[in-house]
Amino acid sequence: MKKIDTQSLLKKMINAGIECSVNIPTNTGVIQRVCSVDEILLYLEHPRALYALHFDISEGDYAQCVAEEYSVKCAGITVKGFACQATVKGGFCVSPTEWAAMKGQYCEIHGDADY
Numbered sequence: 001m002k003k004i005d006t007q008s009l010l011k012k013m014i015n016a017g018i019e020c021s022v023n024i025p026t027n028t029g030v031i032q033r034v035c036s037v038d039e040i041l042l043y044l045e046h047p048r049a050l051y052a053l054h055f056d057i058s059e060g061d062y063a064q065c066v067a068e069e070y071s072v073k074c075a076g077i078t079v080k081g082f083a084c085q086a087t088v089k090g091g092f093c094v095s096p097t098e099w100a101a102m103k104g105q106y107c108e109i110h111g112d113a114d115y
């Protein structure tokens with residue numbers, strides 16, 4: 001077999017009907033995404049960029065969503081000056097897309113405060 005670059009090999013495989021899928025981590029486990037050549041190349045270099053692309057959110061939001069275990073933390077500050085650790089209403093174990101849409105909201109205590 002002659003030497004062939006990765007992109008050409010992937011194109012050849014996909015044109016031949018071979019599917020390449022990636023397991024995307026999410027709040028309910030993993031989602032399988034069948035990838036294009038460009039997406040495979042992106043994933044090989046930078047997996048989190050593909051995860052963020054899958055959910056149509058920024059990489060920063062994806063990383064923070066995973067770090068916060070798929071729960072949206074309140075954006076409020078406690079009376080002692082710490083970031084509130086409460087989860088916003090309906091923000092427990094949500095998908096990364098939902099997480100990105102809900103970030104910056106407040107818990108039931110801080111939601112009533114004047115900001």
Ligand SMILES: [Zn+2]
Pocket residue numbers: 074075076077084085086106107108109110111
């Ligand atoms: Zn709060």
